[in-house]
Amino acid sequence: MSTGFSVNMTYIRRAFQRRRKEPSMAVHNNTWRDYALIFLPYVWMLIFFLLPFLIIFKISLSVTEIAIPPYSPLVTFEEGAMQIILHLENYTSIFTDPDGTYIRSYLKSLQVAAFSTVFCLLIGYPIAWALATSKPAVRNVLFMLVIMPSWTSLVVRIYAWMTIMKKDGLINDVLMALGIIDSPIQMLQTDFAVYVGIVYCYLPYMVLPLFSALMKVDYSLIEAAYDLGCRPVKTFFSTLVPQTKNGIIAGSMLVFIPALGEYVIPELLGGKSSILIGRILWQEFFNNRDWPLASAVAITMLVILIIPIMIFYKIERREQEKLYAGK
Amino acid sequence: MTTERAAAAQAAAEENTAAQQNQPVKQMHLPGQLPGQKPTPQQQNRKPILEIKHLTKQFEAFTAVNDVDLTLYQGEIFALLGSSGCGKSTLLRMLAGFETPTSGSILLDGRELIGVPPYKRPVNMMFQSYALFPYMTVKQNIAFGLKQSKLPKAQIEERVEKMLRLVHMEEYVDRKPYQLSGGQRQRVALARSLAKEPRVLLLDEPMGALDKKLREQMRLELVDIINSVGVTCLMVTHDQEEAMTMADRIAIMDKGEFLQIGGPREIYENPNCRFCAEFIGSVNIFDCHLITSNAAQSLIASKDFKNNIELTHDIDLADGMPLTIALRPEKIYISHEEPEEKTNWCEGTVENIAYLGDISIYYVRLIGGRIVCATLPNVDRFKTGLPTWDDHVYLSWDPESCIALTF
Amino acid sequence: MRVNKPAAARLVIIILTLVFLYLPIGTLIVYSFNESKMVTVWTEASLKWYGALVHDKAIIDAVGISLLIAVLTSCTAVVIGTLAAFVLVRVRSFKGESAFVLFMTAPMVLPEVITGLALLLLFVTLGNVIPFFSDRGVIAIWIAHVTFCSAYTTVVIRSRFRELDISIEEAAMDLGAGPIKVFFAIILPAIMPAEVAAFLLSFTMSMDDLVITSFIAGPDSTTLPMLIFSSVRRGLSPEINALATIIVAIVSVCTFFAWLSMTRKQKRMAADRAKAARAMLIEEKAVIEHRRLYKSKA
Incomplete structure (x- = not known):
């Protein structure tokens, strides 16, 4: 986790000179040793990351059977001839389900993920700003304090919210004692609780990229904008936002993508109405033991996520290139 | 320390002159x-x-x-x-x-x-960034290469000592690179790359x-x-x-x-x-062509002024062929009076003067419009008055000062 | 006196943030010392839930399994992360490089349900060929955890790697150190802080993972988060409060030490800079001396 870095212009200039002078930095003649080094991580990721997705895709094209494993084989041999049967039922049933459960839960998941992202951004930006502009010593402490909850168990954090959002929990008690409400309000099992949970758990993932983006901001631009008669709000959108654009996008993707498939938070805090797609997948898999359908749900989710993942990947690469130029 | 260095410099200078004296006196500009x-x-x-x-x-x-x-x-x-x-x-x-x-x-x-x-x-290298090992002290840095060649400990110690003395860093043996100034880091880097001889x-x-x-x-x-x-x-x-x-x-x-x-x-x-003429120092470059050339003398015409350029040596080029004449600014004389010679001068007006303290750079616009750079020490030894803005001046030079470049 | 607006705003934001982040955890800790079984009603202080925790064999077993997996995972993930970081920073432009980067970033953002399902189906499929994979125990969980932790360790170690000056490695090589020696004597000490950070990060993530583990784990291997999750689903229990308090305490202590070492390092760096500055002053005097000497000769 980067704690931000100051950018020194002379450094960058020298780095550019260096790169031009030594093309070897850009074009490296790989040796067998380099390939030996690539081997382990690459093969690991191929087997344990790429291969599983091919398998999911394969299984999503079969139908459920009462067998071990509980799905029909894709390739069968009948009378000596090889038969490949691709079942598209799983996909069609997702879209043509009479109750519209799947479609509705996809839309609900998108909605929850999108709103959570916006909330995280609205809350996270001021926090990141407060961190980035504090004195270095204070900044270290605050930084640690903001990050620390995410190092404790997720379930424990959700559990903590369950205890204070209960009917007789701390929040209701305080609100009643203050006379704001007369009778306890139902917070658990509502969408509100899900939003609170997601924002609480994903906030650090938003704050971190924003923080490191804000650390790199050239604050003299703000002064220049003020000097040229720009109003605060306009200044914010014309100087800070463009400079932290990559941080904003990276943070948003870090919240949006995992939130879309979130299972634990809606399961523990959400009610019947928050049937998100993560829960559907879980239920199909564990309760109904319909592996092919669960796979089809996962593949559909992946298709939805391809665009955000590609955006995140692009941003990551661009930041990387920038760092290369800066080093 | 400084007196030692001065003495060394003096010795080097003497050696230099001695070397020159051994040389036979020869023609210039070869x-x-x-x-x-x-x-x-x-x-x-x-x-x-x-x-x-x-x-x-x-x-x-x-x-x-x-x-x-x-x-x-x-x-x-x-x-x-x-x-x-x-x-x-x-x-x-x-x-x-x-x-x-x-x-x-x-x-x-x-x-x-x-x-x-x-x-x-x-072979050993001293890197531009010095590339000192940040987690090692000055001593460990210098000893690193020696350790790699598996020298006995005592010998390493002795060699490190010698290197430290050589670069005058004895006082800083236990410092880490970040605790040193730029010059000291360079000395450590030098000692490290010299340690392996x-x-x-x-x-x-x-x-x-x-x-x-x-x-x-x-x-x-x-x-x-x-x-x-x-x-x-x-x-x-x-x-x-x-x-x-x-x-x-x-x-x-x-x-x-x-x-x-x-x-x-x-x-x-x-x-x-x-390229070489322009890369080192500053130079005035004139596009010219050769009029005639023989063993004792070459005549060259420039597009920028009417008088010819005369060199005292042969140019291996066919008559009429283009060539370039390079002339260093400090080899140009500036005067208010027209030279008596027929060659190797031109005239113009002082357009600008850059005063640098010890010398001044004169930018003289020739009649043809071309600007020529000439430097002049800021001393008026002959009390004739140094040229100033808008003066009409004559620029002249010795034949040996011209460099004829054929590519 | 004028109020410093940004400073005031900063203070308010920080206070609100800390309240939001720590209020739930704080309540959790307070009620772990509650005598009553009711998590929300305070009766009197007691340590009885901690006692119950120690005697709960299921929890002790789960902690053991989780710790084992976390240690194994962190060690492997750090090794893979170091290799991957080295490859990404030093060996530029090889075939399939962008695919490699994608593999290394995607597990960080992918919803856990997808990763979990994918890995489970992989193990089931592989299990048909190699029976070893059908046993969905510690090793299967370890592999799954390494897969997503490697992405994080790679990012952490890579960012440190990039700060390294390649000429320092070249200098070591130039002075006679072979590639392996260079790695252990030069690179490793330089990236050690990142290695430690990556280890701790994958340790906490492995300890904390619920969804992926739930997919993978067979009936015999219940990790701590799985146990907490099933118990929380059944209802609130003060025993979980006690457990949570212990977890928070351990994390806080670790965080404190991390902060301490960070502060110390900064202080050391400041001291180094001061020393360098003093050395520079001496050097400046030498320059003036030199000028005088050579000017007088000229």
Whole structure:
């Protein structure tokens, strides 16, 4: 986790000179040793990351059977001839389900993920700003304090919210004692609780990229904008936002993508109405033991996520290139 | 310390003059035979130590070093001078073993170096950033290379001590690199690369990471240390002043090729091409054509002024062919009176004067419109009055001052 | 006196943030010392839930399994992360490089349900060929955890790697150290802080993972988060409060030490800079001396 870095212009200039002078930095003649080094991580990721997705895709094209494993084989041999049967039922049933459960839960998941992202951004930006502009010593402490909850168990954090959002929990008690409400309000099992949970758990993932983006901001631009008669709000959108654009996008993707498939938070805090797609997948898999359908749900989710993942990947690469130029 | 250094400088100067006296007095303006220039390594009967033959390095479509030949002699300081991207660093890195040449050979003491990994080559390098190991003290840094060659402990201790004395860093043995100033870091880096007694010392932009004000001092100090050890040294720099003060011989490099190899004086006074003339110092370049040439005299006409240029030597070119005349600003005389000679002068108006304290640079617009640069010391020895703005002046020069360049 | 607006705003934001982040955890800790079984009604202080925790064999077993997996995972993930970081920073432009980067970034953002399902189906499929994979125990969980932790360790170690000056490695090689020696004597000490950070990060993530583990784990291997999750689903229990308090305490202590070492390092760096500055002053005097000497000669 980067704690931000100051950018020194002379450094960058020298780095550019260096790169031009030594093309070897850009074009490296790989040796067998380099390939030996690539081997382990690459093969690991191929087997344990790429291969599983091919398998999911394969299984999503079969139908459920009462067998071990509980799905029909894709390739069968009948009378000596090889038969490949691709079942598209799983996909069609997702879209043509009479109750519209799947479609509705996809839309609900998108909605929850999108709103959570916006909330995280609205809350996270001021926090990141407060961190980035504090004195270095204070900044270290605050930084640690903001990050620390995410190092404790997720379930424990959700559990903590369950205890204070209960009917007789701390929040209701305080609100009643203050006379704001007369009778306890139902917070658990509502969408509100899900939003609170997601924002609480994903906030650090938003704050971190924003923080490191804000650390790199050239604050003299703000002064220049003020000097040229720009109003605060306009200044914010014309100087800070463009400079932290990559941080904003990276943070948003870090919240949006995992939130879309979130299972634990809606399961523990959400009610019947928050049937998100993560829960559907879980239920199909564990309760109904319909592996092919669960796979089809996962593949559909992946298709939805391809665009955000590609955006995140692009941003990551661009930041990387920038760092290369800066080093 | 300083008096010692002064004495050393004095000794070096005496040696220099002694070397000159041994030389027969010769005609001026022939390559390698200028007054004040050290004799070439061949003249000193030095032994070649490093021979580079037909060395080429290609990065995909880009040729960084193109068919370069170079011989380094025992004990000399040789500088590769060129702007960034000219291939000088690539050449150096090939010698150190960090790049593999596409073709050619590098012979060190007659042994082929290509294919030998960097950690087995008897050459050491001082990096531009010094590349000191940040987690080790000064002592550990210097001892690192010795430890790799598995020397006995006592010997390592002794050698480290010697190196520390050599670079005057005895007081700082236990410091880490971050606790040192720029100049001290450079000394540690130098000591570290000298500790293994390399056959050839490679210096990559030795002053590149130093403050401007420190450079001047460190240059002389570095040369003193290198000379006292007697190591052969190949340095890479983009700073002509650095190359000229430190090196015995300089190679000017451009686009992966050597344009000229010679002593500092030779390179300045006798550039062999327009690029070299313009690269070192400032120069006025005139496009001309040859009128006639014989053994004693050559006549050249310039487009920029009406009088001809006259040289006192032969030019190997057909009459009427174009050529370039280069003229250094400090070799131009400025006067208010018209010269008596028929050749080697022109006239114009002082357009601008840049006052630099010791000298002034005069920008004189010739009648044809061309601006010529001339420098003049700010002393009016003959009390004739120094030229000032809008004065009509005559610029003249000696025939030997003109450099005729055919490409 | 004028109020410093940004400073005031900063203070308010920081206070609100800390309240939001720590209020739930704080309540959790307070009620772990509650005598009553009711998590929300305070009766009197007691340590009885901690006692119950120690005697709960299921929890002790789960902690053991989780710790084992976390240690194994962190060690492997750090090794893979170091290799991957080295490859990404030093060995530029090889075939399939962008695919490699994608593999290394995607597990960080992918919803856990997808990763979990994918890995489970992989193990089932592989299990048909190699029976070893059908046993969905510690090793299967370890592999799954390494897969997603490697992405994080790579990012952490890579960012440190990029700060390294390649010429320092070249210098070591130039002075006669072979590639392996260079790695252990030069690179490793330089990236050690990142290695430690990466280890701790994958340790906490492995300890904390619920969804992926739930997919993978067979009936015999219940990790701590799985146990907490199933118990929380059944209802609130003060025992979980006690457990949570212990977890928070351990994390806080570790965080404190991390902060301490960070502060110390900064202090050391400041001291180094001061020393360097003093050395520079001496050097400046030497420059003036040198100028005088050489100018007088000129």
